[in-house]
Amino acid sequence: MVFDTEKLDRFTREFDSPLYVFDQDSFEDNYRRFVRIMTAQYDKYHLSYSYKTNYTPYICRLIRQLGGFAEVVSDMEYQIAKAVGYEDDHILYNGPIKGPLSHEMLLNGGLLNVDNLEELQGIIDLAARNPDARLKIGLRVNIDIGQSFVSRFGIDADSGELPRAIRLIDSTPNLEVQGIHCHVGQSRSVQSWQNRARRVLEIVDRYFAGKPLKYIDLGSGMFGEMDEGLACQFGTDLPGYEDYAAAIGALFRDYYRGWAYEDKPILFTEPGTTIVNHYVDFVGQVSSIKHIRGKEFVVLNCSKHNLGEICTLKKLPLTVVPGGRPGEQLTDAALVGYTCLEHDVMYRGFQGTLAVGDYVIFGNVGGYSNVSKPPFISPNCAMIAVKGDAAALMKRTETVRDILATYVI
Ligand SMILES: Cc1ncc(COP(=O)(O)O)c(C=O)c1O
Structure with missing residues (x-):
């Protein structure tokens, strides 16, 4: 988003400083573009938004209005999805340890992906307690797509675990598999997406050939939109949405050639950072500038906890907007936080000119930022959404009362 002093003075006067700023118009444009690109390659595609990335209800509600499903991994996230108006049949419940509400949502037609055999046993017991219900589950499969580590999530597809799970399900009269799920983190290449699509379709072919599945969920892990200065820190020629979509789509179209639309599975992906990162900026302000034994420190009224881990791994896109005081030239400054x-x-x-009161804006902080902020030293700040010329509050500044609410005094 483009900022100027007048706009930032207005925002911070009305909503406080520092501040998260969500660019709603650009988010919506990008969301629609992402879905259009995926659907052009496989017509039965749906997006399921990863709540862990940023469960701000305003954003989740917007995604519901745009037609997205909700991907949750805990009862907390499930309840947020319900609070913003989701029906269970538009919620995908993943995760290695689910809460008790997962059984309720399953009984209500929610889409639940089982992570492990112990969880499966719990569902078999649930099926036994509810003989009149017909329970339908997905299985998260753990596959090797050539990643550099062994993932701990899902049911191992390369050992006896997966056939064992399927045997257990087959011997439970009111339980069936309706979906296959996989997600492999830290694997954002097009090749890794091709590998996961191919492996999952092999599993479908081996265990569910001829049996229509409701969905296949390939998880997430694509590069999203980002500024050039950040993109080049991840490598050259990063793939775009079109590249991923083409790679997956070709395999899915080929496998489901000749199938009627109603019989084909929905293809889900579960973008989080992929669609939200680029559309949240963080506006901090310079509080003091120090020179200590030849080192330059600029103290901001925020902390690395506001921005999330990404700021410790990469140089985030940075913009300075003057606050009105004369600045000083800095050559190698560390921008540091309010914590101790x-x-x-x-x-x-x-490197550049800064003065106390200047606005320092960090870009690309939509994921794992406000949701990862601990109540460490200070509560979290407000969040706003900007649409056209209007700014709306998404989250008010936290107070000490919010922090103390769960403590016994
Ligand atoms: C199961 C699952 N789905 C989706 C996501 C979101 O992925 P991304 O932020 O890369 O879009 C994650 C992130 O860890 C995940 O674990």
């Missing part, structure tokens, strides 16, 4: 941690550094090697 030496390693609370949000940006290293800053």
